[in-house]
Amino acid sequence: MFESAEIGHKLSKVQYKRIAPRLRADLLDTQYDLHKNGKFPIIILISGVRGAGKGETVNLLNEWMDPRHIHTYAFDDPSDEERERPPMWRYWRALPPRGRIGILFGSWYTAPIIDRVFKRTSRKAMVQAIVEINRFERMLANEKALILKFWFHLSEKRQKKRLKAIESDPETRWRITKRDWDFFKLYKRFYRISESVLRETSSGDSPWIVVEGSDPKYRAVTVGKTLLEAMRKRLQAPPERRVAKSEAAPIVRPPDNVHILKRMDLDQKLDKARYGERLEKLQRRLAILTRHPKFRERNVVCVFEGMDAAGKGGAIRRITAALDARVYHTIPVAAPTDEERAQPYLWRFWRHLPRKGRFTLYDRSWYGRVLVERIEGFCSEADWMRAYAEINDFEQQLAENGAIVVKYWLQISKEEQYRRFKEREKTRFKRFKITAEDWRNRERWDAYQVAAADMIERTSTAHAPWVLVEANDKYHARVKILSSLVRAIEDALGAR
């Protein structure tokens, strides 16, 4: 795939002077059109061999266009902050919002390729990375991102010459270290591995664009022209080319009309005395577990979903009561902000991911996509249909990074909800908790139940299981939640 980038492409000064000023003006104009349009982001990946002009290209793009609307991120070794999150976290943080350009200098490709070149990881790990990259980029494409993956290439001979040239110039000598030469010795291995990664991650949505890096004028114009034509093409496309209806088989109701939530025995109860006793014991155990030395390398992600008035808040408070205020964070999930709306759906959850050694408790969560957004039509069918897979990928990354992920569905009966709504209306200090919207949602009870059953079926996984909680009796619910949480943490820490 690199042959065409070894033929010695170049532009003369005269050619460059003829092309560049016009190109530059066009790029700037089109960048403003992109900004005004505001419908899609552009993600530019800058990858490739050392000495092929990656850095220069990044600088040039920032010089040619309005840098205020360009987000440039250079990824070196991950920071402490980043090391405590899943590897993709740093890239999620760097995604440009719609209407903007993000230049990622180094990207999700760097570690899988380099680690494999130096044999720091197994071939299996590299292949797994390819699975995840393909799924990630597909999500970005579905979220309307225009992805430009540039690979800057130099032949072995040209790279050697280039490194020597940089080294012999007193002004640039500092840029070449022994590490560069060590890496150069692995050129053939690097070539082979990166070719296979490029091949397996090229798709119709996001193909690689290989650029010969030896001539600065050639590579600058190539990148500029490609970016310009890509922006123009997308901006000229008719506004709604995206298929909003899912093309997949629809989700069909079980013909016996029974779903997993209907099978729950909501009459389960716990008396007050027994509740107090068990609660205290579990909270004590939980507090001790957070001080377990192994907990420093883990974190806990708890998701609470359920019908209105199912007791999510109360259950969360019974957990946090056992925790030091510095180790937990409760996130009530409401409508996304403007900034969040300009990003892929899961972005707003990535942005708040906890560091190690912490608890994060979500009062509602990313599952809104397949519950309220599905039912109220806030997103298209295609969007929520793909969300199941995207959410599973997201939670897998959390789990692989050491998170203990536990998800609770609090189930109450329709009658119990009515009772609680009425009680809230009567009780002064609870009145803020009940709104007209709650009553409206109640009318869609069955639709919510069906969506919840679909969600549980599709997203309950070994690394992030759903726990179904019978919540008509609050005592029973809270004790079940706490005890399953304690057990999950014990299992993860090997501390039973």
Next chain:
Amino acid sequence: MFESAEIGHKLSKVQYKRIAPRLRADLLDTQYDLHKNGKFPIIILISGVRGAGKGETVNLLNEWMDPRHIHTYAFDDPSDEERERPPMWRYWRALPPRGRIGILFGSWYTAPIIDRVFKRTSRKAMVQAIVEINRFERMLANEKALILKFWFHLSEKRQKKRLKAIESDPETRWRITKRDWDFFKLYKRFYRISESVLRETSSGDSPWIVVEGSDPKYRAVTVGKTLLEAMRKRLQAPPERRVAKSEAAPIVRPPDNVHILKRMDLDQKLDKARYGERLEKLQRRLAILTRHPKFRERNVVCVFEGMDAAGKGGAIRRITAALDARVYHTIPVAAPTDEERAQPYLWRFWRHLPRKGRFTLYDRSWYGRVLVERIEGFCSEADWMRAYAEINDFEQQLAENGAIVVKYWLQISKEEQYRRFKEREKTRFKRFKITAEDWRNRERWDAYQVAAADMIERTSTAHAPWVLVEANDKYHARVKILSSLVRAIEDALGAR
């Protein structure tokens, strides 16, 4: 992901009698609509645990609908014929044409899961299989296939009960062997592995549908309803919802207007005496190589592409002259047949894949998609843009199966083509070789050159490289082709 299929779904006789007759009639009607529509195929995968009614479901679907329009394939251990081709070959053969339903009992999921359960393969192999399955199913979805992936599930307890029941009935006893019980012992491992595979292969386009298998009436109606609703939904969709324009960045011309073909030195020549001498030597060497013991486990796939009159046929004949007629097969690629047009693009090439120990020489090939079809607009931009990745996947499978893949691009100058066209017109026995279409294609010379350069850049890979052949001089061209072929085979067999 299996929880919802462990709750004991069932339908009473009364319910079944109310639903089934109507469902059956609707399925049959809709099947005819599908057939009349003829725009997309339906691919139904039947997978899951033993004893969960997979076979019964297949029989039922054939009973409920018109079996003449259903292609049912049960995949057991691969046959000799199949073992000599890439693993996916048997599934390509089984793909239903547009307007038909294909039921695949056992599928591309079986081997990766089962081999991993029995630890016959590494985790890396399973992950690699997931990469390939995701890319394959994405191709199917892009080719408009409606994919229904059914997974029939039983809880451990229910499976045990079911196996015992089959075993204790004298009429069905033969169906349960020791192997089934051995497999049952691995239930938990099977559960874990299949859950992870299902999770990583569920996508918006082709999600898994998990069906509880314990009650025959329930599972029959579930599958029937799902199929019915999926067919109806797709049939009711507006005719051209597919995005024909690619959403990706366009391919941009190198600004120096130089591409890899322009860099070729077409003046290279060989005199007749030297040609005769080298040709004989190379042909003898080639003949010997085909008798090498290791060749029995390999095969050779040669692709010839180039402008009209570039000498493809002559070069092919210089190779076949050295070969036993039983070991080679020449395939001239022309327009697809109706049957081929009703299948995914690459289907017609999969269908003719050679067995081991053979040569297949393609006079034109699957690259037509990114050459003539691209230029003449026979397919959409989105179609040829994704073809690069699909072709790379295809050739990778050939190479992994032991094929030595060599691709030749024969390049002549525009003047040389003119000379040859004129000569053909003059020479009586060559006149059939030149048509009005050839002259028309010649007018699009530059477009073809650009498409060829794009093709070479995107599909020259370590396992299937392009060899650029300077073909103004036929002697030079033929010797270059033969010698690179001999070298490729020598390298592959370790017989230099």
